[in-house]
Amino acid sequence: xxxxxxxxxxxxxxxxxxxxxxAKALKEMVIGEILEMISTDPGAMPDMKAxxxxxxxxxxxxxxxxxxxxxxxxxxx
Amino acid sequence: MTNGTNxxxxxxxxxxxxxxYPPFILATAAAAMGWQVGIFFTxxxxxxxxxxxxxxxxxxxxxxxxxxxxxxxxxFQNVNWPIPNVLMAGIPGFENVATSLMKKTFANKGVxxxxxxxxxxxxxxxRLIGCQMTMDVFGFDKEDFIEQAEIGGAATFLxxxxxxxxxxxx
Numbered sequence: 712x713x714x715x716x717x718x719x720x721x722x723x724x725x726x727x728x729x730x731x732x733x734a735k736a737l738k739e740m741v742i743g744e745i746l747e748m749i750s751t752d753p754g755a756m757p758d759m760k761a762x763x764x765x766x767x768x769x770x771x772x773x774x775x776x777x778x779x780x781x782x783x784x785x786x787x788x
Numbered sequence: 789m790t791n792g793t794n795x796x797x798x799x800x801x802x803x804x805x806x807x808x809y810p811p812f813i814l815a816t817a818a819a820a821m822g823w824q825v826g827i828f829f830t831x832x833x834x835x836x837x838x839x840x841x842x843x844x845x846x847x848x849x850x851x852x853x854x855x856x857x858x859x860x861x862x863x864f865q866n867v868n869w870p871i872p873n874v875l876m877a878g879i880p881g882f883e884n885v886a887t888s889l890m891k892k893t894f895a896n897k898g899v900x901x902x903x904x905x906x907x908x909x910x911x912x913x914x915r916l917i918g919c920q921m922t923m924d925v926f927g928f929d930k931e932d933f934i935e936q937a938e939i940g941g942a943a944t945f946l947x948x949x950x951x952x953x954x955x956x957x958x
Contacts, residue, residue: 723898727817731908734820752898758817765794765821 713771715747715783716740722751722779729755730762737768737786745771748782755780794823797949799957800833805843805890805902806853808836810958812905818954819912826915826952828945829937833958834922837937841903844887848877858892910936917944 719736721729729750736746748759756773759782763770772783796818800811811833815825829837836843847853851873857865876882894901900908909916918937923930930939949955 724900725898727813727820727905728898728900728908730820731816731912734822735911762821765823 713745713785715745717744717746719746719748721755722749724750725752726754726758730758733759733762733782733784734766737784740786742786742788744786746784746786748784750780750782751778752780755782759784793953794818794821795952795954796823796825797945797952797955798825798827799945800827800829800836801831801958803832803835803843805845805887807958808843808902809899809905811836812902812909814956815914816905816908816912819909819914825909825912826917826945826948827909828917828919828940828948830919830922834918834926834928836902836906837916837918837933838928839932839934841906843902844883845890846877846883847873847886848883849873853886856889856893858889858896906934910934915948917948 717736717740719732721732724732729748729752733746733748736748740746750759756775759773760770763784768787769785770782771785772781774781796814798811798815800808802808811827815827819825847855855869855871855876856867857869859865876886916934916937917940918933920939920941922928923939
């Protein structure tokens with residue numbers, strides 16, 4: 712797995728801001744770059760999976776650790 | 789490749805603080821997924837396009853609204869106060885109380901404001917269509933609305949919605 716070139720902290724934000732901020736952050740990155748996003752919204756786990764399915768960006772990791780959720784996304788297009 | 793085929797067409801027909809959320813949440817989430825999105829603001833939804841957003845919420849006619857306090861210890865915050873709807877709705881000023889309680893609760897929980905969601909929708913190129921007929925009936929001017937609002941009628945919305953995968957009336 713690659714090393715994130717950008718980190719996005721969405722702690723404290725509720726739906727839909729984690730996906731909105733993630734999409735915005737990816738727009739400013741180049742293809743192949745990796746984004747790490749942290750969220751405290753339990754809804755982010757199903758939502759980020761759905762978001763990745765829809766956008767076809769690659770969800771390299773989606774994990775829960777101590778009340779936080781960590782996502783690693785590779786920009787594919 | 790972005791998902792260029794999916795399209796969301798929403799009608800926002802309610803302008804209270806609570807009902808302002810669903811169209812903007814769905815619109816911004818769909819746009820974040822690469823969908824093409826348009827919202828038609830009609831009747832009481834039209835004020836959601838005003839430059840000055842001063843939204844309120846009333847417990848009147850809504851006995852399902854939880855009545856909780858956004859301050860104090862967790863046990864206190866979780867109490868759902870059993871105030872009869874007819875009483876809440878009848879007390880002068882209760883609408884202001886309910887509005888500030890909801891705003892405070894949403895802020896505490898990290899829910900974005902309607903202004904923030906609307907700004908996000910604009911940034912994502914969500915089409916915001918204000919209903920011409922509602923403008924005329926309720927006496928609004930084009931100048932009352934944000935510059936990103938376009939003005940149109942039922943046909944304008946229907947043309948946009950004609951090939952939408954998801955269409956919702958809110």
